[in-house]
Amino acid sequence: MPKITFIDAAGAQRTVEAKNGMTVMETAVKNNIPGIDADCGGACACATCHVYVKAEYLDRVGKPSAMEQSMLDFAENVKENSRLSCQIKISDDLEGLSVTTPESQH
Amino acid sequence: MASGIEHVVVIGAGQAGAQAAYSLRQSGFEGALTLLGDEAYPPYQRPPLSKGYLKGELEADRLFLKPGSYYSDNRIDLVTSAAPVRLDLAARRVEFQAGPALGWDRLVIATGARPRMLTLPGAGLDGVLALRTLADVDQLRPYLTTGARLIVIGGGYIGLEAAAAACRLGVSVTLLEAAPQLLGRVTGPEIADFFLRTHRAAGVNVRLNAVIEGFEGTGRVSTVRLAGGERLDCDVVLVGIGVIPNLELAQQAGLACGAGLIVDRAGRTSHPDVFAAGDLVQRPLVHYGRVGRLESVHNAIEGGKIVAASILGLPPPTEEAPWFWSDQFDVKLQTAGLWTGADQRVVRGDLESGRFAVFYLKEGRILAVDAVNAGPEFLVGKRLAALSARLAPSELADVNLSMKEIGARALG
Numbered sequence: 001m002p003k004i005t006f007i008d009a010a011g012a013q014r015t016v017e018a019k020n021g022m023t024v025m026e027t028a029v030k031n032n033i034p035g036i037d038a039d040c041g042g043a044c045a046c047a048t049c050h051v052y053v054k055a056e057y058l059d060r061v062g063k064p065s066a067m068e069q070s071m072l073d074f075a076e077n078v079k080e081n082s083r084l085s086c087q088i089k090i091s092d093d094l095e096g097l098s099v100t101t102p103e104s105q106h
Numbered sequence: 107m108a109s110g111i112e113h114v115v116v117i118g119a120g121q122a123g124a125q126a127a128y129s130l131r132q133s134g135f136e137g138a139l140t141l142l143g144d145e146a147y148p149p150y151q152r153p154p155l156s157k158g159y160l161k162g163e164l165e166a167d168r169l170f171l172k173p174g175s176y177y178s179d180n181r182i183d184l185v186t187s188a189a190p191v192r193l194d195l196a197a198r199r200v201e202f203q204a205g206p207a208l209g210w211d212r213l214v215i216a217t218g219a220r221p222r223m224l225t226l227p228g229a230g231l232d233g234v235l236a237l238r239t240l241a242d243v244d245q246l247r248p249y250l251t252t253g254a255r256l257i258v259i260g261g262g263y264i265g266l267e268a269a270a271a272a273c274r275l276g277v278s279v280t281l282l283e284a285a286p287q288l289l290g291r292v293t294g295p296e297i298a299d300f301f302l303r304t305h306r307a308a309g310v311n312v313r314l315n316a317v318i319e320g321f322e323g324t325g326r327v328s329t330v331r332l333a334g335g336e337r338l339d340c341d342v343v344l345v346g347i348g349v350i351p352n353l354e355l356a357q358q359a360g361l362a363c364g365a366g367l368i369v370d371r372a373g374r375t376s377h378p379d380v381f382a383a384g385d386l387v388q389r390p391l392v393h394y395g396r397v398g399r400l401e402s403v404h405n406a407i408e409g410g411k412i413v414a415a416s417i418l419g420l421p422p423p424t425e426e427a428p429w430f431w432s433d434q435f436d437v438k439l440q441t442a443g444l445w446t447g448a449d450q451r452v453v454r455g456d457l458e459s460g461r462f463a464v465f466y467l468k469e470g471r472i473l474a475v476d477a478v479n480a481g482p483e484f485l486v487g488k489r490l491a492a493l494s495a496r497l498a499p500s501e502l503a504d505v506n507l508s509m510k511e512i513g514a515r516a517l518g
């Protein structure tokens with residue numbers, strides 16, 4: 001089971017065990033990680049699960065789908081490494097993944 | 107802050123009640139917090155019940171809003187399978203059939219809504235089901251095997267989503283809608299026609315203007331009888347004809363009710379220390395200058411946050427335009443704003459392409475948008491609707507102008 005590190009906007013880190021097949025968003029929710037609202041529960045409908053993916057993992061998490069990309073285009077404070085965490089599925093490939101949560105999801 | 111509040115009791119552990127409890131703790135409320143739910147489960151999301159969960163794509167524990175440990179870690183006394191029977195506002199107590207009453211300083215009512223059922227002959231037969239709770243899905247799903255025959259009554263979002271999910275499971279689905287159009291209560295003809303075509307193309311037998319006379323079967327439903335004598339054989343019936351707000355507790359307590367339990371912008375009922383949120387309430391729709399009752403996750407979450415802020419005397423969150431989504435087959439519909447009262451509809455994109463949006467305007471101002479597989483139209487449209495932005499229909503319809511540019515023009 002891969003380990004994932006969540007870093008909040010102030011820099012505080014928390015590393016948790018993730019489960020293959022779940023999403024990064026679900027992993028955050030299950031572990032009470034603040035900073036991810038996930039209002040739509042992972043339906044790619046709300047863009048309140050926005051995270052920044054650490055550069056060296058960008059390739060491994062894959063490209064956003066067209067729908068996710070279009071949601072990202074209009075989310076707040078989007079950067080090159082922005083992703084919606086409900087659309088990133090955990091696998092062994094993502095061992096050590098680290099994502100930063102934005103200051104606000106709105 | 108919140109001085110003198112020792113105990114907040116929340117009735118109804120659904121999306122709104124849970125959010126109120128989460129937000130109270132997140133905002134630093136230190137007193138006792140009890141969350142009473144009459145279901146057997148901790149708070150969970152309902153949207154997947156007619157989508158991925160119905161299709162068997164995810165396990166029940168992925169529906170829960172928080173892990174079990176969250177409640178103990180945050181000193182939220184979550185009581186499941188609890189059913190308060192009476193509120194005594196004067197004594198500030200919640201009473202139960204058995205066991206001691208529970209005192210409160212602030213009360214939150216978030217009892218949601220329940221499915222409206224049919225009163226036709228045979229409606230009480232086994233196999234005539236509704237879809238609101240996890241327990242409902244557990245009843246329905248065993249019927250949904252390859253080749254089984256499902257009749258869905260009602261062409262609203264839940265009926266359509268369930269029809270799509272069942273269709274994907276290899277079930278033979280007939281959908282009966284009483285009106286001449288699907289989704290009549292919630293959207294305009296373009297979106298309704300689009301979903302009609304989508305469902306028919308996928309093999310759902312959609313029948314509009316259907317008048318149902320009753321259900322037949324020995325113990326279990328096996329036939330739906332239509333006016334005119336036609337009889338449709340089936341293995342199971344799903345009724346999705348809307349919901350009724352669970353107002354009984356509030357009404358018995360004498361709280362003012364209209365189409366729902368009436369709250370002000372702060373989520374306060376007619377009693378100053380009793381608050382409410384979610385499907386149950388009739389609230390001010392600040393972007394539209396009227397009141398109304400909404401049924402959506404966003405409305406429940408926003409209402410829960412507003413109530414928590416009011417109880418603690420904190421500034422309330424800014425209301426967004428109401429929004430909602432629906433997943434059917436490969437279509438994601440996202441809607442923002444409320445279209446009632448529109449005098450003009452503007453289509454952006456090609457209705458046949460499976461990626462387009464319909465903007466609803468009144469006197470040149472944007473009321474709402476329905477976006478089909480069109481994230482930008484939804485996200486920009488949500489901000490435009492919140493501001494009642496004025497936009498030329500020709501600009502909105504011009505796909506050579508990006509939504510970014512359109513947003514920049516209108517929002518400055």
Ligand SMILES: Cc1cc2nc3c(=O)[nH]c(=O)nc-3n(C[C@H](O)[C@H](O)[C@H](O)COP(=O)(O)OP(=O)(O)OC[C@H]3O[C@@H](n4cnc5c(N)ncnc54)[C@H](O)[C@@H]3O)c2cc1C
Nearest residue numbers: 118120121122144152153156217218384385401402403406
């Ligand atoms: C199948 C389905 C699909 C949906 N899909 C979407 C979607 O895609 N997008 C969207 O935005 N919205 C969707 N919704 C709507 C959304 O789920 C609701 O609007 C939302 O759950 C309302 O939250 P609530 O807390 O007001 O009510 P609920 O979630 O219904 O919670 C109320 C709770 O209170 C309990 N209760 C009632 N009376 C009592 C009592 N006396 N004592 C204790 N507990 C009591 C109820 O059992 C329930 O658990 C869907 C709803 C359903 C049923």
Ligand code: FES
Nearest residue numbers: 042044047049086
């Ligand atoms: S949780 Fe809503 S888009 Fe990810």
